[in-house]
Amino acid sequence: MLTLKCPYCGVDADETDLHAGGEAHLKREGPGASDDAFEDYLFMRENPKGVHFERWRHAYGCGKWFLAARCTTTLQVFGTYPAQTLEPPQDIKDAISAQRPGWSWGNFK
């Protein structure tokens, strides 16, 4: 079973305590955005075989949203961090680079 550490309450939460929320770091588009940008935001998804960033909610714990860096081919977890971040923190990026040198995801690497 997938286990993620909730960055708020520090609990190692099992998958059954969590709610998966899809791709992380989506840039919210609004009025005035181009059709391309809006389509991208609403429908297009990163769907990588490898390093991935996702939103999760500690549904049956503290109830808060957080973000996780994970590998979709091994289910290895690189780390979790609070939702109020626009970009993965450096220590998470370093943890990924140590395991998956040369990784990239969206605009991050």
Next chain:
Amino acid sequence: MKRYSAFAIAREAMRQHTGWDHAWAKPAPKKKYDVIIVGAGGHGLATAYYLGKNFGITNVAVLEKGWLGGGNTGRNTTIIRSNYLQDPSAAIYEKARSLYETMSQDLNYNVMFSPRGVIMLAQTQHEIRGYRRTAQANALQGVKTEWIGPQRVKELCPIMNIDGPRYPVLGGLYQERGGTARHDAVAWGYARACSDMGMDIIQQCEVTGVRKENGKVVGVDTSKGPIDCDKLGMVVAGHAGVMAQMAGFRLPLESVALQALVSEPIKPCMDVVVMANTVHGYMSQSDKGEMVIGGGTDAFNNYTQRGSFHHIEETVRALVETFPMISRLKMLRQWGGIVDVTGDRSPILSKTPVDGVFVNCGWGTGGFKAIPGSGWAMAELMAKGQSPLTDEFSMFRFREGKFIDESVAAGVAH
């Protein structure tokens, strides 16, 4: 190709079965093909087959990174039905279902199509309304389905407990000519027919890159070297996103694990397929006697072909209430496949931003039933640039807000 027949079996019995041919050839790749199809699952092979059969295009290669039929086509629970709500879905799924009726004869390969009937149970008031509406829609679409009451459900499937307690059976949407087929045989039958038309099915050949010139596809890179082509069809289900990335565009879908399991074989006890969407479980009995069980997908992106155990537990827990007799069964095997799920739970059969590249994906949890119709339509799209069956399934429909909303169709069950 030597035809399979009762006579052929008798003939071979007389000579120690020394006269059987290989069902398909194992060629090395040529330098160039008119059309390359990536993915030798049911949809890729059916696309190749109808390119040859309906359009005379036979300079075709089907490239497969593993073995043919080893993806979701060989991992699914084989439910075939066409009782969808929206017109474009009804058109393509009913085309497929009707092709299944004669597939064994058409391919000279026994795909064991068994139109034993499919019941989708209504276990909430909401489902009663939903399925009644679908039955009306199906009547207008010319798809034969009917709304049946709980007593009729019980007659069709006596092992069912219709009295709840938590989710009593309130009725069901019944499609008499829905059913199951042998999944491997569908892939094998198409492969044999394609090979017979002179097409090359190349296994253990992974596509690793898409080569373009001036915005148009010119070939692919593979683990067996570069191969040129004029047109490229990407039919790789769970790997659609990975292939799209190679070609330089994104798709509106995500890949998640879907699991199934079978019990030990028991005597025949259920000759209809039952789906219970409120509780996320469905079941049928295979010809070997195993109870074939499936449920919902996992929630997170995954390429491991392994799912989370608690989903199995949920599915079985739900089914035990409705089918109390299965509580004593031992489960034999459990497995997963990676399914590609779109926002509106409908597939994508489409041109792409790259000239000459076509994509067929997004069948998600429910594309086995669609294989012949999808291949038929995809072949027309690739040969002519347009097909009435694929018009509404463009990858650009999201941008235009023209969803084909079938969240009841593929999001939960099959």
